[in-house]
Amino acid sequence: MAENNPFPGENNTGHIWDDNLRELSNPPPRWWMIAFWASVIWWIAYGVLYPMWPIGQEPTQGIMGWSQMDEYKKGVDEVEAVRAEFETQIKGMSAKEILATPALTQYTIASAKVLFGDNCAACHGGGGQGGPGYPVLADDDWLYGGSVDNIQQTIAMGRKGIMTAHGKILSDAEIDSLSEAIMAGNPTSDPNFTQKGCIACHGMDGKGMAVLGSANLTDGIYRFMPAEGETLLDSIKYSIKYGVNDATEPKTRDAVMPAFGGRLSEDDIKKLAVYVHRFGGGQ
Amino acid sequence: MSASDTTASKQQVVDDLYAESAHWHLNTGEETIHAKRMGGHWRNLKWLAASFWIIYFIGPYFQWGDRQAVLFDIPNRQFHILGATILPQDFWMLSLTLLFFALLLAVATALAGRVYCGFFCFQTVWTDVFTWLEEKLEGNPVKRRKLEKESLSARKIRIKVTKHLLWLLISVLTGISFVAWFYDAFDLWRDVFTLQAGSVAYGTIALFTVGTYVLAGYMREQACFWLCPYARIQGVMIDKTTVVPSYDFHRGEPRGRLKKGQSEEERTTGDCVDCKQCIAVCPTGVDIRHGQQEGCIMCALCIDACDEVMEKIGRPTGLIRYESFESLEANKKPLPLYKRPRVWVYSAIMTLALAGIAYGLTSLAPLEIKVIHDRQPLFVLQSDGSIQNKYTVKILNKTSNDLPVTISAEGLEGLILVDADQVTTARHGKVTPRTVFVRVPQENLAAESLPVIFKVRGEQDGEVLENSRTSVFIGPKR
Numbered sequence: 001m002a003e004n005n006p007f008p009g010e011n012n013t014g015h016i017w018d019d020n021l022r023e024l025s026n027p028p029p030r031w032w033m034i035a036f037w038a039s040v041i042w043w044i045a046y047g048v049l050y051p052m053w054p055i056g057q058e059p060t061q062g063i064m065g066w067s068q069m070d071e072y073k074k075g076v077d078e079v080e081a082v083r084a085e086f087e088t089q090i091k092g093m094s095a096k097e098i099l100a101t102p103a104l105t106q107y108t109i110a111s112a113k114v115l116f117g118d119n120c121a122a123c124h125g126g127g128g129q130g131g132p133g134y135p136v137l138a139d140d141d142w143l144y145g146g147s148v149d150n151i152q153q154t155i156a157m158g159r160k161g162i163m164t165a166h167g168k169i170l171s172d173a174e175i176d177s178l179s180e181a182i183m184a185g186n187p188t189s190d191p192n193f194t195q196k197g198c199i200a201c202h203g204m205d206g207k208g209m210a211v212l213g214s215a216n217l218t219d220g221i222y223r224f225m226p227a228e229g230e231t232l233l234d235s236i237k238y239s240i241k242y243g244v245n246d247a248t249e250p251k252t253r254d255a256v257m258p259a260f261g262g263r264l265s266e267d268d269i270k271k272l273a274v275y276v277h278r279f280g281g282g283q
Numbered sequence: 284m285s286a287s288d289t290t291a292s293k294q295q296v297v298d299d300l301y302a303e304s305a306h307w308h309l310n311t312g313e314e315t316i317h318a319k320r321m322g323g324h325w326r327n328l329k330w331l332a333a334s335f336w337i338i339y340f341i342g343p344y345f346q347w348g349d350r351q352a353v354l355f356d357i358p359n360r361q362f363h364i365l366g367a368t369i370l371p372q373d374f375w376m377l378s379l380t381l382l383f384f385a386l387l388l389a390v391a392t393a394l395a396g397r398v399y400c401g402f403f404c405f406q407t408v409w410t411d412v413f414t415w416l417e418e419k420l421e422g423n424p425v426k427r428r429k430l431e432k433e434s435l436s437a438r439k440i441r442i443k444v445t446k447h448l449l450w451l452l453i454s455v456l457t458g459i460s461f462v463a464w465f466y467d468a469f470d471l472w473r474d475v476f477t478l479q480a481g482s483v484a485y486g487t488i489a490l491f492t493v494g495t496y497v498l499a500g501y502m503r504e505q506a507c508f509w510l511c512p513y514a515r516i517q518g519v520m521i522d523k524t525t526v527v528p529s530y531d532f533h534r535g536e537p538r539g540r541l542k543k544g545q546s547e548e549e550r551t552t553g554d555c556v557d558c559k560q561c562i563a564v565c566p567t568g569v570d571i572r573h574g575q576q577e578g579c580i581m582c583a584l585c586i587d588a589c590d591e592v593m594e595k596i597g598r599p600t601g602l603i604r605y606e607s608f609e610s611l612e613a614n615k616k617p618l619p620l621y622k623r624p625r626v627w628v629y630s631a632i633m634t635l636a637l638a639g640i641a642y643g644l645t646s647l648a649p650l651e652i653k654v655i656h657d658r659q660p661l662f663v664l665q666s667d668g669s670i671q672n673k674y675t676v677k678i679l680n681k682t683s684n685d686l687p688v689t690i691s692a693e694g695l696e697g698l699i700l701v702d703a704d705q706v707t708t709a710r711h712g713k714v715t716p717r718t719v720f721v722r723v724p725q726e727n728l729a730a731e732s733l734p735v736i737f738k739v740r741g742e743q744d745g746e747v748l749e750n751s752r753t754s755v756f757i758g759p760k761r
Contacts, residue, residue: 029311127659
């Protein structure tokens with residue numbers, strides 16, 4: 001082909017169309033070719049050194065013996081080593097002692113965040129803000145006491161408070177008058193409060209008893225917040241009428257805190273108690 | 284217009300195209316450019332500009348107080364620049380710095396072409412030093428080309444080995460000097476030679492050594508042609524008003540050799556004697572007489588070469604000179620700087636960037652405070668009827684010692700700050716978080732959202748360090 005090339009002395013490949021349209025040979029710069037082959041060699045070397053070829057069930061392992069899983073485990077071990085220092089200290093301490101040490105409190109809060117999210121947040125909300133029918137953990141109003149030991153016990157053993165349904169015991173007028181007194185924050189102003197036996201559980205002053213888990217009726221915080229479209233007064237009346245966890249009343253309020261003692265380790269419960277205590281309402 | 288005219292003008296267009304493509308020669312690295320070295324005004328200026336890089340080598344050894352004057356301490360996430368310590372939180376200043384230098388590059392290029400490429404760029408400077416060594420060891424370009432063709436002899440081996448060892452020495456120094464900006468410079472030398480420097484240090488030194496050796500020793504102008512994005516970016520920033528090294532074709536053409544015995548009066552050719560000295564000295568091997576082109580790094584060495592020849596043959600200098608295309612072509616006087624909108628726009632942005640940096644550097648506080656209001660829940664009703672908000676106070680201590688600090692809050696009537704009575708130890712160079720609660724009686728809340736001011740205060744060496752931050756206090760809807 002070369003002898004009848006109509007464009008001699010030119011770097012064409014000899015492929016010529018339409019009289020003068022020809023393919024030229026313009027190779028890339030030499031350094032570019034060197035870099036190209038160097039990267040091919042790099043790629044082969046990488047395949048020999050590291051896991052690469054998906055042959056059969058398991059890919060080739062590479063002569064370095066490196067694996068992503070080992071790398072991950074090493075990383076986890078490093079984290080565990082950092083945690084171990086705190087964890088061993090926490091093991092021998094009570095929740096109260098942890099709270100007395102700022103560094104440990106900080107660590108406990110950080111490490112219990114996941115525990116809280118997994119086990120508690122579904123009902124109590126991610127920040128302990130509660131939900132419809134579920135108590136707020138961030139306020140300082142506690143049915144069973146707000147000390148860290150009380151909280152720890154609540155988590156471990158669970159709680160199930162009982163209030164008798166008073167629909168059959170009290171007249172509608174009595175329920176109305178009691179509800180209004182409670183909403184005003186002054187239940188003892190209604191004589192029914194003492195006469196009809198409310199004081200047995202809620203106390204002479206109406207402030208509740210932590211031993212029984214009875215609610216404080218004098219503050220603005222309510223265990224059962226009104227549902228959508230319901231007034232607070234309606235909600236109070238409902239609680240009096242149908243009670244809480246009263247097995248004889250089908251319309252009773254359902255309020256159960258399950259026991260986590262069997263599900264979580266003692267240390268985890270201790271951490272959670274500290275975590276909940278530090279929401280801002282712990283006593 | 285007759286048919287033959289059309290054909291003739293078409294032929295002219297095609298002829299012009301072919302004439303243009305005849306110059307189309309691209310060096311893709313197959314040939315080594317051995318540029319001739321000549322003295323001159325621009326050559327001196329080039330050395331002067333290159334000497335700026337001496338700072339790169341000696342800078343890390345300067346001390347400021349009890350530490351390195353400039354130290355980019357990556358493991359501790361701290362940059363020390365003279366008296367200032369810059370933490371990642373201050374990095375917005377870095378973007379302003381980058382903006383400033385990007386604009387500086389743009390404005391320099393718009394006004395005077397690729398001055399950065401020709402005078403400051405490390406690729407140009409290191410290549411210049413490498414070829415200077417080459418000239419000292421192997422001789423002028425003619426000798427160098429001869430030596431290349433020679434068969435291997437003891438002399439050739441001696442020269443080549445010396446050259447490559449010197450190149451490698453400069454490369455290693457370049458690598459170590461780079462790392463020294465990030466590592467205590469004196470410790471670095473000790474650690475490097477006692478094999479105690481970490482793998483990152485050795486890796487970086489190796490990378491810079493190989494990079495310098497290959498780029499300045501072998502790639503040279505190829506890096507500017509094919510690798511460097513700035514070369515291309517700057518290429519498109521040039522317009523017809525940009526002052527660049529230009530060949531005055533009106534004066535020079537038609538070029539012709541100087542004939543013996545011919546007097547200047549009877550000369551029919553232009554001033555260019557086609558001595559090709561401008562090509563001989565060009566470090567990237569371009570012919571400036573073809574006009575501005577991608578290979579030209581605008582180092583102005585051809586100006587020196589041409590001027591020297593013009594002086595020798597008694598013609599006025601400046602056949603190749605810094606000139607804009609506009610003034611060459613249309614003989615138009617260039618617009619003064621203050622009449623060009625580009626100058627104003629670029630200067631305005633640069634001034635803003637500089638002002639921002641100045642503000643940042645002068646307002647670097649040793650103690651900084653950030654307040655994060657807890658959003659889940661936004662507020663909590665307490666049994667005494669007050670409203671409680673939860674905050675995470677983050678204290679950044681930029682001093683070099685741990686500092687006991689107290690947190691306080693104000694701005695709302697009846698405000699109680701809970702859990703802040705204990706003194707917080709703000710760790711140096713770090714952010715120390717602290718959770719606090721603010722309680723306000725509900726009747727004191729005039730609106731759903733109110734400002735609350737947090738203050739942090741510490742004392743060091745009798746000097747009071749404090750800072751404050753305004754956050755919000757949120758209560759129920761009203």
